[in-house]
Amino acid sequence: MERIPVIEIFGPTIQGEGMVIGQKTMFVRTAGCDYRCRWCDSSFTWDGSAKDEVKQMTAEDIWQQLKQLGGDRFNHVTISGGNPALLKGLRALISLLKEHNMRIGLETQGSVWQDWFYDIDDLTISPKPPSSNMETNFTMLDTIMERLTAHRGHVSLKVVVFNDEDFSYATYVHQRYPSVPFYVQVGNDHIHEADDVILRLNLLQKLEWLVDKVVQSKEMNNVRVLPQLHTLLWGNRRGV
Ligand SMILES: C[S@@+](CC[C@H](N)C(=O)[O-])C[C@H]1O[C@@H](n2cnc3c(N)ncnc32)[C@H](O)[C@@H]1O
Ligand SMILES: Nc1nc2[nH]cc(C(=O)O)c2c(=O)[nH]1
Ligand code: SF4
Numbered sequence: 001m002e003r004i005p006v007i008e009i010f011g012p013t014i015q016g017e018g019m020v021i022g023q024k025t026m027f028v029r030t031a032g033c034d035y036r037c038r039w040c041d042s043s044f045t046w047d048g049s050a051k052d053e054v055k056q057m058t059a060e061d062i063w064q065q066l067k068q069l070g071g072d073r074f075n076h077v078t079i080s081g082g083n084p085a086l087l088k089g090l091r092a093l094i095s096l097l098k099e100h101n102m103r104i105g106l107e108t109q110g111s112v113w114q115d116w117f118y119d120i121d122d123l124t125i126s127p128k129p130p131s132s133n134m135e136t137n138f139t140m141l142d143t144i145m146e147r148l149t150a151h152r153g154h155v156s157l158k159v160v161v162f163n164d165e166d167f168s169y170a171t172y173v174h175q176r177y178p179s180v181p182f183y184v185q186v187g188n189d190h191i192h193e194a195d196d197v198i199l200r201l202n203l204l205q206k207l208e209w210l211v212d213k214v215v216q217s218k219e220m221n222n223v224r225v226l227p228q229l230h231t232l233l234w235g236n237r238r239g240v
């Protein structure tokens, strides 16, 4: 059976971001990413700093670990990373989770397509704005959005915003795919801050700034503004 590189499994917690914010869920975080975002809050998935924690797991191993942690207290599993879309082998995990009547969320940046995207219940595509230093491949993103919107699945776009230039990028992406539910998310530029009080204050100020940007924009009448709820609650800790 094909193995999946997993760096952490945690929960039950709540989905802190995006289209199903507040949903009770377990998390499976895969290792490896094709991007290197300047402000990545999960850089341990790709920078080698946690390489000893990566386990090559089968779908059944992952399910056993989820059950051990969550017992009967969950029916939703979110797959994130890193970029889980790099892993063809996730198909087996998705099938197994479906057999166990789980709903499945997945977070990816829209740089790679997988046919198993069709089987995700809550799929978040999160293209990266200029502050990340990454470049969006809009040909690939067009393909992905075309395939997904032709399909009944539950998909959304989520752009993290740190500055005015990012907000312009978010506006552009929203206008390019106007029929897709669109979220702007507060960027956390204090990913090493250990004092939760300082962090919260900073993030709430950024949230107020972002709400104002949306309020003032005639192109952003149909978007939702969200913080990272888990960061407001639990700061920069891992595994929450
Ligand atoms: C760690 S990524 C993993 C999934 C995938 N690689 C992606 O970027 O969509 C999960 C989400 O966290 C967001 N994120 C990463 N670093 C962030 C930060 N410093 N502030 C706010 N959101 C961040 C990403 O934009 C993405 O939407
Ligand atoms: N609670 C919680 N919600 C999240 N939503 C997206 C996350 C991620 O890192 O992908 C995340 C995470 O790490 N924790
Ligand atoms: S794409 Fe996601 S995991 Fe990869 S570097 Fe960017 S934020 Fe981090």
Ligand SMILES: [Mg+2]
Pocket: 041, 042
């Ligand atoms: Mg996160």
